[in-house]
Amino acid sequence: MKAIVILSALFVFGINVKAETELLKNADFESSSFSGNWHANDCLMTTYTEDKYHGSKCVKITHRHHDWSGPRQIVAVDGEQWYSAKAYIRLLNMPAGVPYVTIEMMAVLTVNGHNKYKTVGQIHMQQEKFGWTEVGGDFLTPNGTTAATLYVQVHNATINYLQDFSSLQRITANSNWKSEANSRISALRKAPLTVRLASAHSATGISIELQQQKHKFGFGAGVQAAMMTDPNQVPYQNFVYKHFEWAVIVNALKWRLMEWTKGHINFAKPLNAIKVLKEHGVKIRGHNMFWGVDGHSPAWLNGMSPSQYISEMKLHVQEVINHTRGTLEHWDVNNENQHGDYFERHTGDPDITAKMFQWIHQQEPDVKLFINEYNVITNSQCTTATRNQAIQLRNMGIPVSFVGIQGHFHSSDINIDVVKYRLDKVAEAGLKIWITELTVTENDANKKASALSDLLTLFFSHPAVEGVMLWGFWDGAIHHAADKLFEGPNFTPNAAGQVYLDLVEKAWTTHYTHTISPHGNLNTTGFLGDYVLNVKRDGNLLHQEAFSLDSTGKQLTVHLTGDQHVSHVAFG
Known part of the structure; x- marks a missing residue:
């Protein structure tokens, strides 16, 4: 039934799920003979029929002595080829006092006779109560690769687990992807x-x-709050009003920066920017209520008890919503939660992120609440983990509205088929998606233009995606100079900036x-x-x-x- 639910989400979004050849032998463990397929590496592997994810059987893994102890399989693969890998895992026990563990899908590649280890995908906060959970991702084999050994790594050797429905498949190149994308654009948009x-x-x-005055699809950019109200920055303001229908204030709503000293909250800076943006018809995303990575919460929280943390967090939600109620369309709730468990550790509550969603929803039921994560489409470290979190929150009845995916591409060398695979994977959760922080870091403007054109076309054509936000746009206010799309006092578009204007304001208007x-x-x-x-x-x-x-x-x-x-x- 679980597999049927996921496929239903894909069909609802109109996503074409292409069946590829399965490269693993006995991938779903339906055969009790493991000769020539799975090897029990430093563990006891037995066929198990009392529970399973798919089919009638799975395997039970016990007597482990290391994180890497478990079943593994060696498969012949080709070099310079993309592959996707996954397995379904169910934890059977947790050590006392350990609320969650990290699980990884690993690949050991044989490259010119030497081993090269790759982390295919990670889940950092897996709880026993989550039940059957997918772990996986994708990887590129270097030139000279002849074999891949796949296995799951559970970061506590005392944990026993079940494994089922594993897979290794090629991600095939689609030479017609752009024409298919443009056909989807005509049909969807x-x-x-x-x-x-x-x-x-x-x-x-x-x-x-x-x-056409406005798009239903969200096109926007990150903006600097101070510059939106600075009388010396009128050209910046006018550019924002002319070219972006959505905005996100990149820093001024972050808790640490708003309330550097306890009780002294700078509401004026973000609220003044919100006011002028709304006066010009620009819709606004709230970024962010909490940030789960260490170093991004107020330092004065350190040393508080778990109950004090929770009291301060609830007060923060109440104070912020009291000032912003009715002005923001979205909130990123616990930013980059797959990369940080700051609030889980300090509150002692492994479900504190779910409670954050509930607190905000209780204060302002109409605002849309987001997961917001990176390493989701730029690599596969958190692709499956983000999908899983969305599914888990939905299963818990938590009011999560969208999945926010950051898109900080650190090169113009982008495999669009792989990016689509990752988008499709997140879409399996059944939630719509926003690309919340798009950058392409590339000094060659023509290469950046080509990459940006491909990414925007893919995003606009994808049935699960409802908006794209540039994370900065002008060389006068951008974190990395190589991300710029517009330059100089006249905001002159470079080749990539012209691509953005030509697509959004001409081809798609x-x-x-x-x-x-x-x-x-x-x-x-x-x-x-x-x-x-x-x-x-x-x-x-x-x-x-x-x-x-x-x-x-x-x-x-x-x-x-x-x-x-x-x-x-x-x-x-």
Whole structure:
């Protein structure tokens, strides 16, 4: 049943799941004979039928002496090839006082006769109560690779576990990916528009303009709060207002930076920026309520008891929401939780992240709550772990709305098929996705332009993705100079910046003009979002009407009076 639920999520999003050849022998342990397939390495491996993830059997792993003790299999592989690997694990016991453990999928590659170890994927806070859980990821074999040995590493040798439904498959290159992506864009992001002219038998010189004002898909960028209100930064502000429909304040809402000294909270800086952004129609993401990585919470929390930590955390949520209620669309709840267990350790509560979601939801039920994580699509370290966390929170009844995926690509050398595989993996959780922090670090602007074009096309075409946020954009306010898309005092686009403008503001924005005759129909398609309809006669504006286009499409009938003025526009 678990596998059926996951596949259902993929079908709901319209994701094409292509079956590849399974490279493991006895991958799901349905055969009780392990000759020629699985090897019990420093453990006792027995067939087990009282529980399983898939099929009728799994294996039970006991008598372990090391983290790496467990079943492993050697498989012949090729060099310079991408592979995906996974296994399902169920922990059977936990040592006293240990709330969670780290599990890793490992691959030992034989490269020119030497062993090279790769961590394929990690889960850092696996609890026994989570039950059957996938661990896995993907890896690239270097030139000269002839074999891969796959095994799971459970970081406590006293833990026994079950293993089932393991897999190793190639990630095949799709030479048609971009044409398929553009077809998905037309199907997912556009809808039919029909305009009809009625009640004017002798009308002449009438033209219809459809001008898209906003996108349903979220296009935006990270902004500096102080610069949004600095009278010396008007060009920066105007650029934001002109080119981005969404914004995220990159630092000023972070707890440590807001409340460096206990009780002295700088609300003015973020709130002033939020105010001007909203006045210009820009929607805003809240980043972030908590940050689970050590060094990113107020230092004055150190030394407090677990109950004091929880009291201060609840107070922080209450104070922040009291000041921001109704102004933010999203909140990143516990930033980068797969990379840090600061709050779990200091509160002594392994489920404290779930409680954070509940506290914020209780204070402001309408704001959308996010996981926000890195090493999800840039590598596979946390791809499966992020998917798992989304599933676990949903299973617990926690109000998680979206998965936020940071996308800090440290090179323009990007395998788009692998990125899609990772997106598809996260989408198995059944939640929609935002790319919350997109950068491509590349000094060659043309290489960066090509990579950015591919990434934006993939994201805009993916049925689970609903928004993309650039993490900075201008060389005057960016963390890494090689990430810049716009340069100098005039915000001149480099090759990558021009790609962004050409795609978002031209290729993926609808501007349509056509003449129309009495009782004639204009049939076209438009990108989903908010529009203005302009009705003109001989170039002079007769009427203007705002409307929104959703996936069901829109029919508009323009009614003219006898003197060729517009009486009204009917929507059908």
